[in-house]
Structure formats: structure tokens, C-alpha cells
Amino acid sequence: MEGKQLQVSYIGYIPQTVTLKSTEELTIKMIEDSQNLDEVVVIGYGTQRKGDVTSSVASVKSENFVKGAVKDVGQLIQGKVAGLAITNPSGDPTGNTQIRLRGTSTIGGANTAPLILIDGIPGDFNTVAPEDVESIDVLKDGSAAAIYGTRGTNGVILITTKQARGSEILRVDYSGYISTSHISKKHDMLNASEFAQLYPDYDQGYDTDWVDEITRTPVSHVHNLSLSGGTSRANYIANVNYASRQGIMKRSNFENFRARIEVTQRLFDDKVRLRFGLLGRSDWRESTVSGGSFRGVAYSQATRRNPTEPVRNEDGSWYENLSKFEYENPVALLTEADGDVKNTQLRYNAGITYNPIRDLTLQANYSYNRFVMNRGYSETLNHISARRDGYKGWSSVGSSISVEKLLELTAQYDASIGRNKFTILGGYSYNENNYENIWVDNWGFQDDYFGGWHNIGIGSALKDGKANVGSSKSLTNLIGFFGRATYSYDNKYLLMAALRYEGASQLWGTDNAWGLFPSVSLGWRITQEKFMQDQNIFDDLKLRVGYGVTGSQPRASFLGVAMLRYGSYAYLDGQWIQTIVPASNPNPDLKWEEKKEFNVGIDFMSWNSRINGSIDFYNRRIDGLIYDYSVPTPPNLYNVTTANGGTMENRGVEVLVNVVPVQMRDFEWTTSASFSINSNKLKSLSGSVFKTEYDFFDTGTAEYSGQVTSSHRVQVGESIGNF
Structure with a gap:
């Protein structure tokens, strides 16, 4: 032995x-x-031990991601984070995952989706491949997200990609899969015989399953190749991903190619670390549902179509019933339309980290992100729009370019003195977005061979002044100064406080272009107290309390100043001249929406870490909701003024429990369960500069047989989103 x-x-x-x-x-x-407590959690502009976190932060590592065929990064954490709703609204492979964190926080302000950062750089769930992600951290409450100011008002999702490990051995990893899908449950529709019995006067004598006519059994495949290597001083990682996806609907196809490379070099006894990254993305999707007025979507047409009608007439032409308005052959809609959308993204990022002394870290990061979209769409002369609406080959083409620049400078000092540990962080951020687009539509083509969106200029409508041409440009920037301090005494009493001072160009011309966003959170690790040493229920028990303020700027620029636009034509001196009319009223009091959030949470760990989780209660109050208020003319020059007014409240409870029922050397069974409930209520709609108390307004549209009506009502005392 x-x-x-x-x-x-x-x-x-x-x-x-x-x-x-x-x-x-x-x-x-x-x-x-104590690995669970020492686990690194990514927070704003840095990392923190899981045991030291005082805010509501959820962290999901790659080993706990959703396994299987996922469409984008968002689906990796679907159901993994309490309070985070990630939904796939359709089977369309070209559609984006929809995301909402802790309910709705605005009625007319900026975007309601959380800020998504990939390695600290803004992006979305399609920027990187799911196979290239190492971990995802979610900053849920105001005390965690306030360090990002206005960008963090809807929460922050921090995506960390896989990094090189510094091994001298070249490592090559490949993964791939093939998948298919089907409609899990079809609508219970009348078949041809049932329809004929109920409506014999409309029996055309055919038996057509319209949903089957426009659907298929799709096949999708994804391939991912990763290479990494180098030494402890210089290393690299490269990832290439290709995805080809088919949707259940015919002609719903999507192809995506993504590549990323990152190189890291350490210099001067590891005091300096240089990073350079390049990310490229190109995707293509087929488009057959865009176009001019009264375009029917194929699936909705299939569900309302008479099952006794044929797909084609006896002469091979499409069977259409032109006597019924907006009643279109769904197979013809897919066949007699053609289009695609091409997106190209190129992102450069570079960073330098300098440690002049052991506990001081100076860092500079810069990124340049260029996104180009080109689209085109055409309807043939056999399309119903040619016969019913007289368009004769309606076509549209357009392109847009978006350039985003980000510069961030930070300095952080870490120190430990006896039982005291603290960090101090200060920084500057500059974010600029430049967007331009142009588009044109045309119709009146002689044939389908020489026209269409590839040769849109030969249509007659543009020459006759009936078609449309447009272009636009916008430039916005966001400047922020921020600081944060964390403190821990005896690994028992925890504190984090942050402050961000931020200015947005959307509020240029008002008295409130700059805003101050503070936050503070406290933590108490109860199990570290002496009176808890003899208990054997909890391995770790921590109480958290946090409060933070974030904001939302208006959705567009210059809404607080008086603007002009072109109006109707007037006849002057023998010629028609387009008039210039008011486009907005001035409102120097326009300011940020302010979200003030209070959060109380408990983190627990039991049974040698085999049971762990968290419970959170939060209360959000959003003051100064931005809304377009109707005003009388005169005295106003324009009939709408954008102003702050009204209050909204969100309350909720979130519970997350992770359990390891079985853990052996070669087998482990892990189960996660989450529960969340959110209560949303509009408290007031009164305008800040008006005496009128608004009770409700209608929004959204629903259209059927040419009749357009409002679909939603936003009413004081009720929840947002009521039909």
C-alpha cells in the first residue's frame, strides 16, 4: 500500500x-x-466576488446554459433568470428574441429593452454566436444598473465571450448540429366538408388545407469552429460560426456568418496588457411580406381562407376573389413576391490596461462599430396588388448605415487593510451614434424580367410623381462621468455606492440636458455572525438592500425646442411653393424620465452548496413619463407638445432556486426553478406644464377589411398593455 x-x-x-x-x-x-462564493460575477466596469455582491445580479455560466438548438444568445438563459422574460414570438428564423426585465418602464420614451454589452461594448443577441459565449450576467435592479445611467434604466445584460487561456498548445474545438421543427398545435379550423355543410352557398368543390400549402418541414444546421493558443504573455482566440436556418413557413430562410478574433499581449513584466479585437458579421434573410398598402401576411390569410376554394384556376392562374377586400391567396403571396435583407457588421475594439503599482489599474477602451443594411422587395405583375390596386409590379429598395463609437476611460484602486477591503472606481464615457438611411419605391413596370427592385428606376410611377423617395440622418451622443466605491468589513458587512453624471444630445436646447443618477446598496452576510456558527441549515445567508436612480431620455432629438418642417403647397408668383410650418412646440422644461427603484433580497446556500438561490422584492417608481400632450392652437403653434407628466409603478417578487439532487463522480443532475410576478400600474398622466389631468389615451392599431381602429388603451389606474 x-x-x-x-x-x-x-x-x-x-x-x-x-x-x-x-x-x-x-x-x-x-x-x-467556497467556490460558489468566490465565483466571479461581472458588474458594471469590473467584476466582484459573488459573496460580496450587494445588488440584484444574476449570473449564468456556460455549463448552465440552455442546451439544444438556440436561435440567439438570449435563448441561452431563457428561464434561467427570475424576472427576465425572453420570448420567441414566432417560428420565423429571421425574427429576433424579445426581452423584457421587470415589466414596462415607459409609455413613450426610449427603448424598453435592457442594455446589452458584449465584452463591455454595446450590441444585441445576434452580435456574437451562442457557441462563443462564456457567461452572461444580468444587472436587474437600479443599484446595480445606475453605474450605466440612462443606458441601464431597463437593466443591463453583460455577455462575456470565451477568452484565450494562454496555453502554448493550439486548441481546436468544433461543434455543430442539425435540427428541424413543426407546428406544435394547429388552430382548430373547419375542413372542406365541414365548411360545405355550414355554408353550402360558398362551396367551390375543392379540398384545400391552406396552412399545409404554405408550410414545410424545415431543416436547419449550425457549425462553430474555435481556435485558441499562445503563451502566458501573448495569446489569441478566433471563432467562426455559420448558421443556415429554415422556418416552418415556405420561403422563410436565413443565413448568418459570424467571425471574431481577439489578441492579447502582455508587456513590461505584465504591467501593461494590450488587447485588440475584430468582429465581423454578415447575414441574409428572405423577405416576402413587405410592400405597399394592404399587404396580407400569408399565414393570417391561410387561417381565414375558404377550404373549398382551389389554389389555382384550371388555366394555371392564381385563384383570387377580388370581390372581398383584403382577401388574398396565401400561396400566391409567397410565390409572386421576392425580396431579401442583407446586413453587414464590422466592429473594431482595442484596449490597454496599465498597472503602475500593484493595487492601481488604469484602463482605456475604444470601439468602432459599423452596421450596414441593404434591402429590396418586389411584387410581380401576377401579384394581387397589380390586379386589385393597379400597382403593376410594386417594388421598394433601401439602405441604411449606422456607426457607433465608444470611448471609456477608467481608474480603479483596490486595497485591503486588516479586515477592511475597498475599491474606488472613477471613469469617463463618450458614446456617439450616427445613423443615415435612404429608400425609394416605384411601380408601373412593363414586365417581370427587366424591372423589379434590381432595376427600380424604369417603373413609371416615379417619373409620374406618384412614387416615394426619402432619406434621413440622425446624430446623437451621450457623455458620462461616473464613480463607484465598494467596502467590506470582515467579509460580513458590505457596501456599494455609485454616482453617474450624464448628458444626452436628445435634450439639447432644454434646461435639463444633464442628469445625476445615484445608487447605494448594503449587504449583511448573516452566517458570518457568531450566533449563526452552531446552525447547520445554511452554508451562507446574505441580506441585501439597494436603491438606485436611472433615467430615460426622449426617443428622438430636439423634442424640447421649436422645429419647422415642410407642409402643403401654396401658389405664389405663378408657381407652386412648398410651405414651411411648425413641427413642434418649445418646452425648455423637458427632462429625463426618472426610475427610482428599491430592492430587498436574500441569497441563500444550503446542503453543502447543493441548494442555493435568491428571493427579491422590488418597487419601481417612474416619474416624469415622457408623453406627447395635445394642446390648443392658438396659443400654441403646433397641436402637440412633448412633456414630462405622470407616474408609473412596478412591483414584483422574484424567486430562483438551484438544486443538485444527484451529484456523483461521473454524473450530476442540476435543476433550476424560477418564479416571478410583476404588477404594473399607471398612477397618473397629468402634464408637468399643463393643468389638464389626462385619464387615458388609445394607441396601437388593429386593421381588418380596410377598417383601422385603436388596439390598446393606456388608462390611469390600469396596467400598461391592456387591449
């Missing part, structure tokens, strides 16, 4: 290997594994 090695392991403790020296009795002292 002497010289043999014995490996000892137990759940919740660090495995040990002991060399046997004799056959005598051996005593081994096991050391508790």
Missing part, C-alpha cells in the same frame, strides 16, 4: 490526493469549498 495515492472527495469540499506511507490509520481534514 505504501506509495499508493488515495483521492478523497465529498460534496461541498475541495478534493484531496494523499500519498499513503503505511498501513496505519489515516486522518484527513477536509477543507470547505
Whole structure:
């Protein structure tokens, strides 16, 4: 036995290997594994030990991602974070995952989706491949997200990609899969015989399953190749991903190619670290549902179509019933339309980290992101729009370019003095977005061979002044100064406080272009107290309390100043001249929406870390909701003024429990369960500069047979989103 090695392991403790020296009795002292508490959690502009986190932050590592065929990064954490709703609204492979964190926080302000950062750089769930992601951290409450100011008002999702490990051995990883899908449950529709019995006067004598006519059994495949290598001083990682996806609907096809490379170099005894990254993305999707007025979507037409009608007439032409308005052959809609959308993205990022002394870190990061979209769409002369609306080959083409620049400078000092640990962070951020687009539509083509969106100029409508041409440009920037301090005493009492001072170009011309956004959170690790040392229920128990303020700027620029636009034509001196009319009223009091959030939470860990989770209660109050208020003319020059007014409240409870029922050497069973409930109420709609108390307004549209009506009502005392 002497010289043999014995490996000892137990759940919740660090495995040990002991060399046997004799056959005598051996005593081994096991050391508790605090890996769960030492786990690194990404927070704003840095990281923190999980045990030191005082805000509502959820972290999901790659080993806990949703397994299987996922469309984008968002689906990796679907159901993994309490309070985070990630939905796939359709089976369309070209559609984006929709996301909402802790309910709705605005009625007419900026975007309601959380800020998504990939390695600290703004992006979306399609920027990187799901296979290229290492971890995802979600900053849920105001105290965690306030460091990002207005950008973090709807929460922050921090995506960390896989990084090079510094190994000298070249590592190559490949993964791929093939998948298919089907309609899990079809609508219970009348078949041809049932329809004929109920409506014999409309029986055309055919038996057509219209949903089957426009659907298929799709096949999708995804391939991912990753290469990494280098040394501890210089390393690299490269990732290439290709996805080809088919939707259940015919002619719903999507192709995506993404590539990323990152190189890291350490210099001067590791005091300087240089990083350079390049990310490229190109995707293509087929488009057959865009176009001019009264375009029917194929699926909605299939569900309302008479099942006794044929797909084609006896002469091979499409069967259409032109006597019914907006009643279109869904197979013809897919066949007699053609289009695609091409997106190209190129992102450069570079960073330098300098440690002049052990506890001081200076960092500079810069990114340049260029996104180009080109689209085109055409309807043939056999399309119903040619016969019913007289368009004769309606076509449209357009393109847009978006350039985003980001510069961030930070300095952080970390120190430990006895039982005291603290960090101090300060920084500057400049974010600029430049967007331009142009589009044109035309119709009146002689044939389908020489016209269409590839040769849109030969249509007659543009020459006759009936078609449309347009273009636009917008430039916005966001400047922020921020600071944060964290403090820990005896690994027991925890504090984090942050402050961001931010200015937005959308509020240029008002008295409130700059805003101040503070936050503070406290933590108490109860199990570190002496009176908890003899209990054996909790391995760790932490109480968290946080409060933070974030904001939302208006959705567009210059809404607080008086603007002009072109109006109707007037006849002057023998010629028609387009008039210039008011486009907005001035409102120097226009300011940010302010979201003030209070959060109380408990983190717990039991049974040697095999049971862990969190419980959170939050209360959000959004003041100064931005809304377009109707005003009388005169005295106003324009009939709408954009102003702050009204209050909204969100309350909710979130529960997340992770359990490891079985844990053995070669097998582990992990289960997660989450529960969340959100209560949303509009408290007021009164305008800040008006005496009128608004009770409700209608919004959204629903259209059927040419009749257009409002679909939603936003009413004081009710929830947002009521039909």
C-alpha cells in the first residue's frame, strides 16, 4: 500500500490526493469549498466576488446554459433568470428574441429593452454566436444598473465571450448540429366538408388545407469552429460560426456568418496588457411580406381562407376573389413576391490596461462599430396588388448605415487593510451614434424580367410623381462621468455606492440636458455572525438592500425646442411653393424620465452548496413619463407638445432556486426553478406644464377589411398593455 495515492472527495469540499506511507490509520481534514462564493460575477466596469455582491445580479455560466438548438444568445438563459422574460414570438428564423426585465418602464420614451454589452461594448443577441459565449450576467435592479445611467434604466445584460487561456498548445474545438421543427398545435379550423355543410352557398368543390400549402418541414444546421493558443504573455482566440436556418413557413430562410478574433499581449513584466479585437458579421434573410398598402401576411390569410376554394384556376392562374377586400391567396403571396435583407457588421475594439503599482489599474477602451443594411422587395405583375390596386409590379429598395463609437476611460484602486477591503472606481464615457438611411419605391413596370427592385428606376410611377423617395440622418451622443466605491468589513458587512453624471444630445436646447443618477446598496452576510456558527441549515445567508436612480431620455432629438418642417403647397408668383410650418412646440422644461427603484433580497446556500438561490422584492417608481400632450392652437403653434407628466409603478417578487439532487463522480443532475410576478400600474398622466389631468389615451392599431381602429388603451389606474 505504501506509495499508493488515495483521492478523497465529498460534496461541498475541495478534493484531496494523499500519498499513503503505511498501513496505519489515516486522518484527513477536509477543507470547505467556497467556490460558489468566490465565483466571479461581472458588474458594471469590473467584476466582484459573488459573496460580496450587494445588488440584484444574476449570473449564468456556460455549463448552465440552455442546451439544444438556440436561435440567439438570449435563448441561452431563457428561464434561467427570475424576472427576465425572453420570448420567441414566432417560428420565423429571421425574427429576433424579445426581452423584457421587470415589466414596462415607459409609455413613450426610449427603448424598453435592457442594455446589452458584449465584452463591455454595446450590441444585441445576434452580435456574437451562442457557441462563443462564456457567461452572461444580468444587472436587474437600479443599484446595480445606475453605474450605466440612462443606458441601464431597463437593466443591463453583460455577455462575456470565451477568452484565450494562454496555453502554448493550439486548441481546436468544433461543434455543430442539425435540427428541424413543426407546428406544435394547429388552430382548430373547419375542413372542406365541414365548411360545405355550414355554408353550402360558398362551396367551390375543392379540398384545400391552406396552412399545409404554405408550410414545410424545415431543416436547419449550425457549425462553430474555435481556435485558441499562445503563451502566458501573448495569446489569441478566433471563432467562426455559420448558421443556415429554415422556418416552418415556405420561403422563410436565413443565413448568418459570424467571425471574431481577439489578441492579447502582455508587456513590461505584465504591467501593461494590450488587447485588440475584430468582429465581423454578415447575414441574409428572405423577405416576402413587405410592400405597399394592404399587404396580407400569408399565414393570417391561410387561417381565414375558404377550404373549398382551389389554389389555382384550371388555366394555371392564381385563384383570387377580388370581390372581398383584403382577401388574398396565401400561396400566391409567397410565390409572386421576392425580396431579401442583407446586413453587414464590422466592429473594431482595442484596449490597454496599465498597472503602475500593484493595487492601481488604469484602463482605456475604444470601439468602432459599423452596421450596414441593404434591402429590396418586389411584387410581380401576377401579384394581387397589380390586379386589385393597379400597382403593376410594386417594388421598394433601401439602405441604411449606422456607426457607433465608444470611448471609456477608467481608474480603479483596490486595497485591503486588516479586515477592511475597498475599491474606488472613477471613469469617463463618450458614446456617439450616427445613423443615415435612404429608400425609394416605384411601380408601373412593363414586365417581370427587366424591372423589379434590381432595376427600380424604369417603373413609371416615379417619373409620374406618384412614387416615394426619402432619406434621413440622425446624430446623437451621450457623455458620462461616473464613480463607484465598494467596502467590506470582515467579509460580513458590505457596501456599494455609485454616482453617474450624464448628458444626452436628445435634450439639447432644454434646461435639463444633464442628469445625476445615484445608487447605494448594503449587504449583511448573516452566517458570518457568531450566533449563526452552531446552525447547520445554511452554508451562507446574505441580506441585501439597494436603491438606485436611472433615467430615460426622449426617443428622438430636439423634442424640447421649436422645429419647422415642410407642409402643403401654396401658389405664389405663378408657381407652386412648398410651405414651411411648425413641427413642434418649445418646452425648455423637458427632462429625463426618472426610475427610482428599491430592492430587498436574500441569497441563500444550503446542503453543502447543493441548494442555493435568491428571493427579491422590488418597487419601481417612474416619474416624469415622457408623453406627447395635445394642446390648443392658438396659443400654441403646433397641436402637440412633448412633456414630462405622470407616474408609473412596478412591483414584483422574484424567486430562483438551484438544486443538485444527484451529484456523483461521473454524473450530476442540476435543476433550476424560477418564479416571478410583476404588477404594473399607471398612477397618473397629468402634464408637468399643463393643468389638464389626462385619464387615458388609445394607441396601437388593429386593421381588418380596410377598417383601422385603436388596439390598446393606456388608462390611469390600469396596467400598461391592456387591449
